[in-house]
Amino acid sequence: MIEKKSDSNKKTRARRKRTPKKIQFTEISETQREMAKIYSESWDALYCKLAPWKQKALDNNNDSGVAKEFAHRVSKHAEKKIYDLLNAK
Numbered sequence: 001m002i003e004k005k006s007d008s009n010k011k012t013r014a015r016r017k018r019t020p021k022k023i024q025f026t027e028i029s030e031t032q033r034e035m036a037k038i039y040s041e042s043w044d045a046l047y048c049k050l051a052p053w054k055q056k057a058l059d060n061n062n063d064s065g066v067a068k069e070f071a072h073r074v075s076k077h078a079e080k081k082i083y084d085l086l087n088a089k
Contacts, residue, residue: 046073
């Protein structure tokens, strides 16, 4: 008859959690600079159109729905600009 090995005999060891290595960018490429510029322009354009109370909420750095919604709108606006630039050529 085949004997089944039990897990109770094995010693359990806690795995050592390793911290992930941080990525260090030594240089910023020209493409990254252009992308950052487009996102910055989108943020400025949309920020000026916000209501004053939403601007204050963003300035106070609170993690509210206003900040999440605004970040989503900025990314959509910037990605639309990037898409238009890539397809215009």
